[in-house]
Amino acid sequence: MARSSSRRPLRPAFFDRPTTRVARDLLGAVVTVRAPDGVRSVELVEVEAYLANDPASHAYRGPTRRNRSMFGPPGTLYVFRIHQVVCANLVTRAGEAVLLRAGRPRMPPHANPSGPGRLCRALGLTIADDGQRVSPHGRLSVSAPRQRPRRNSVDRGPRVGVSRAVRRRLRYSLAGDPWVSRPRRRVT
DNA sequence: GAAAAGATTACCT
């Protein structure tokens, strides 16, 4: 069936929109990493938005060596290390980004992508991928959701693991999806 | 130069 080929590759303009909207629209999108040893992809089920003037964002205090990718053009990948894993974001407008928190494995068998560190490990993303741009046939590509999720099937709640701006509801996930990393958060 | 702080995860009780 033409299921995957019907998915539209996302172009940089997709990311040049308000970050909360990009975040929501990434639910159901497919992230693909093409490596010499094979292709791996996941379907996103959980993301978080990090905004300008957001004290929980790595970009809050301006560009540094670590976060410079967050100030790159729309569609830039920002990868950072936390403890012993890495996490990946897609940059929207300069200084804002969407953290990729969990996905559904699409080309099994591969590692469990539920959780931002596990998702990067499952896709084979490393710190060396920091600063890459999304491109339709490059190492990293993103394809649009086959169908936009219904509004009432999207959960929205507080972000996970942050110590500041803890009340902001900037985490988006597909309701009831078994691959969401921290399911059943209360939606108010 | 030293120390603290993580957008986490795995494993403990």
Added chain:
DNA sequence: GGTAATCTTTTCC
């Protein structure tokens, strides 16, 4: 549910 692992960047003195 709590905590140790583990290591780089950032921040502070």
